[in-house]
Amino acid sequence: MIQAIADGYVALKEAIFEHALLPALYAAGLMAWEEDAAEWLDFALFGALAVLVSILVCAPLERLRPVERWDGGTSTVGTDVTYTLLNRLGLLPLFAFVILQPVETAWAAGLARLGVIPPTLETVVPALRDWPVVTFLLYVVILDFAEYWRHRFQHRFDWWWALHSVHHAQRQMTFWTDDRNHLFDDIIAALWFAGVATLIGVPPGQFPLLALVMRVAESLSHANVRLAFGRIGRFVVVSPHFHRIHHALDHDAGVPARVHGTNFAVLLPVWDVIFGTARFSPGYPRTGDASGSERLATGSWWGTQVEGARRLLRTLAGRG
Amino acid sequence: MHRRSLLLGATASALAAPSIARASAPAGLVYVLDSRDATVSVIDAARGEVVRRTPALREPHHLVYSPDRAEIVVGDSAGNEFLFLEPDTGAIRRTLRVSNPYHLMYSPNAQWLTVASLRRNQIDLYRADDLTLVHRLAMPRLPSHIAWSADSRITYVTLQNSNALVAVEAESARVLWRQPTGDTPAGVVMSPTGALLVANMGEDTVSEIDPETGATIRKVRTGAGAHNLFPSPDGLFFYVTNRVAGTITALDSESLSVLAQFRAPGAPDCLDFSPDGRQLWFTQRVGNRVGVIDIETGGLVAQIRVGRSPHGILFHAMG
Numbered sequence: 331m332i333q334a335i336a337d338g339y340v341a342l343k344e345a346i347f348e349h350a351l352l353p354a355l356y357a358a359g360l361m362a363w364e365e366d367a368a369e370w371l372d373f374a375l376f377g378a379l380a381v382l383v384s385i386l387v388c389a390p391l392e393r394l395r396p397v398e399r400w401d402g403g404t405s406t407v408g409t410d411v412t413y414t415l416l417n418r419l420g421l422l423p424l425f426a427f428v429i430l431q432p433v434e435t436a437w438a439a440g441l442a443r444l445g446v447i448p449p450t451l452e453t454v455v456p457a458l459r460d461w462p463v464v465t466f467l468l469y470v471v472i473l474d475f476a477e478y479w480r481h482r483f484q485h486r487f488d489w490w491w492a493l494h495s496v497h498h499a500q501r502q503m504t505f506w507t508d509d510r511n512h513l514f515d516d517i518i519a520a521l522w523f524a525g526v527a528t529l530i531g532v533p534p535g536q537f538p539l540l541a542l543v544m545r546v547a548e549s550l551s552h553a554n555v556r557l558a559f560g561r562i563g564r565f566v567v568v569s570p571h572f573h574r575i576h577h578a579l580d581h582d583a584g585v586p587a588r589v590h591g592t593n594f595a596v597l598l599p600v601w602d603v604i605f606g607t608a609r610f611s612p613g614y615p616r617t618g619d620a621s622g623s624e625r626l627a628t629g630s631w632w633g634t635q636v637e638g639a640r641r642l643l644r645t646l647a648g649r650g
Numbered sequence: 651m652h653r654r655s656l657l658l659g660a661t662a663s664a665l666a667a668p669s670i671a672r673a674s675a676p677a678g679l680v681y682v683l684d685s686r687d688a689t690v691s692v693i694d695a696a697r698g699e700v701v702r703r704t705p706a707l708r709e710p711h712h713l714v715y716s717p718d719r720a721e722i723v724v725g726d727s728a729g730n731e732f733l734f735l736e737p738d739t740g741a742i743r744r745t746l747r748v749s750n751p752y753h754l755m756y757s758p759n760a761q762w763l764t765v766a767s768l769r770r771n772q773i774d775l776y777r778a779d780d781l782t783l784v785h786r787l788a789m790p791r792l793p794s795h796i797a798w799s800a801d802s803r804i805t806y807v808t809l810q811n812s813n814a815l816v817a818v819e820a821e822s823a824r825v826l827w828r829q830p831t832g833d834t835p836a837g838v839v840m841s842p843t844g845a846l847l848v849a850n851m852g853e854d855t856v857s858e859i860d861p862e863t864g865a866t867i868r869k870v871r872t873g874a875g876a877h878n879l880f881p882s883p884d885g886l887f888f889y890v891t892n893r894v895a896g897t898i899t900a901l902d903s904e905s906l907s908v909l910a911q912f913r914a915p916g917a918p919d920c921l922d923f924s925p926d927g928r929q930l931w932f933t934q935r936v937g938n939r940v941g942v943i944d945i946e947t948g949g950l951v952a953q954i955r956v957g958r959s960p961h962g963i964l965f966h967a968m969g
Contacts (some may be wrong), residue, residue: 362811
């Protein structure tokens with residue numbers, strides 16, 4: 331079954347690349363980007379597959395055990411669908427890549443001139459060469475740790491929160507909300523990842539199935555579903571219940587989530603447990619950001635992007 | 651291989667049916683670098699089957715024999731290391747940390763090793779015996795493929811996103827010239843006539859270039875997306891992979907006249923030959939396969955599934 335899907339994936343990629351993308355690049359005089367284009371096609375097809383699997387896993391759960399129903403009112407989920415498609419199909423990451431690629435090249439070349447070759451986990455611990463899956467999982471743990479701290483800083487610093495509030499403004503949180511982020515925030519995330527990669531190298535790329543499972547888990551954590559992972563499971567993987575508490579509109583004393591932030595983990599809740607930010611309170615609170623504007627909560631993709639940028643400028647100008 | 655047989659092969663190419671047995675490959679191992687899977691697929695050439703997958707670190711692209719042919723040197727660009735493989739088994743003997751080795755080539759006198767760092771816009775010159783870095787040169791965008799002058803004095807590197815070829819004197823690291831070639835130059839080789847040949851991937855041409863001045867003498871049309879070119883074992887032909895056209899063109903190595911076109915699906919990239927020169931093995935970058943062409947008939951006689959984005963390939967004869 332998995333082999334058949336893999337074969338179909340390769341055949342589809344080959345057909346698109348050989349008969350559409352490659353001739354188009356050639357006609358446009360862009361053959362210097364041909365290798366990058368092949369990688370982006372992979373990214374987009376993998377993203378489409380991840381969206382499909384997320385729909386298959388999350389949509390039935392949201393129908394069976396929803397936390398909230400929004401029948402009759404205006405739905406803002408469509409904006410998050412746009413965010414997801416723009417991200418997963420590679421359009422926004424491509425924008426970040428075009429901006430950051432020369433920076434990344436200059437940075438790597440500068441390190442090379444200094445005689446610095448960034449390590450990988452396998453060069454630090456040679457025994458890992460014989461355990462590629464273990465190596466991959468170790469990268470997942472380390473990168474998730476880095477993401478935990480990036481997320482905490484998104485809530486800690488005013489200017490960063492101005493951008494991250496785009497993500498929190500959604501009052502109709504579903505599995506589509508995972509990708510709802512400001513473009514500037516995505517660029518910072520890419521730089522953050524590049525910084526970590528300089529220290530430990532980039533993870534192996536040969537485990538697409540594991541990467542797919544993690545992507546779906548991240549989508550599921552935002553799903554509008556009454557689902558917790560039990561007394562032990564709640565410490566293993568971030569559940570929709572655990573992450574909904576992070577997105578709570580207001581906490582105990584009516585203080586916005588931003589200030590009393592909890593449950594920052596993206597995949598592994600253990601970071602919140604270790605650093606004292608875990609909260610396993612019962613109930614499924616409403617989501618949103620009380621400090622945000624209506625446009626930030628209900629605007630279109632473009633509207634929320636503009637509003638996020640305005641909020642950033644106001645914060646930087648000291649009027650936030 | 652007689653030139654006439656190539657012409658016959660061109661007409662027969664569309665009729666051939668896949669069958670590795672018909673091709674009766676000589677004994678040997680074919681090394682294929684699965685750049686996106688971070689593995690080296692080792693194919694038993696006679697059986698047409700992958701018999702081993704040797705793990706690389708992140709992204710192996712090109713490979714060469716060491717000057718004494720005792721090892722196969724694999725450049726893992728994103729992994730920042732060389733892998734040294736035992737040619738008869740594919741086992742890793744040792745590794746060495748180096749900066750972003752994309753394409754690599756030893757000088758004919760085995761004194762130098764040039765490395766093109768595609769993602770760092772650098773050319774590195776190593777002493778071949780102990781792989782000590784001697785020179786690191788900053789270059790314009792995307793230094794890609796390498797050739798050497800016959801006297802091992804000058805190394806030539808295509809600058810893929812700068813539409814140029816650069817000549818560097820190895821000893822002094824002095825740039826002798828940098829000249830435009832065609833659109834997106836990739837593969838470069840020294841021809842028996844003493845001219846440089848450059849495949850222009852943004853065009854359907856191979857440029858013939860004066861190695862003294864870098865001036866383009868003429869351009870020969872091969873096929874859309876001319877990517878890389880390789881001399882046949884007997885030195886009589888050059889074979890050009892045309893990435894967009896999905897073909898491989900056989901050129902007379904002296905006159906550069908087109909002798910044959912072979913169908914080569916899956917975005918052909920690098921190729922190598924069976925030791926008897928009867929088969930041409932090429933990587934299909936998006937097809938995740940290696941194709942085998944019988945040069946006599948021109949037929950695609952086998953396609954062997956390997957890892958993702960197969961790039962460099964080397965046929966190691968045995969027995």
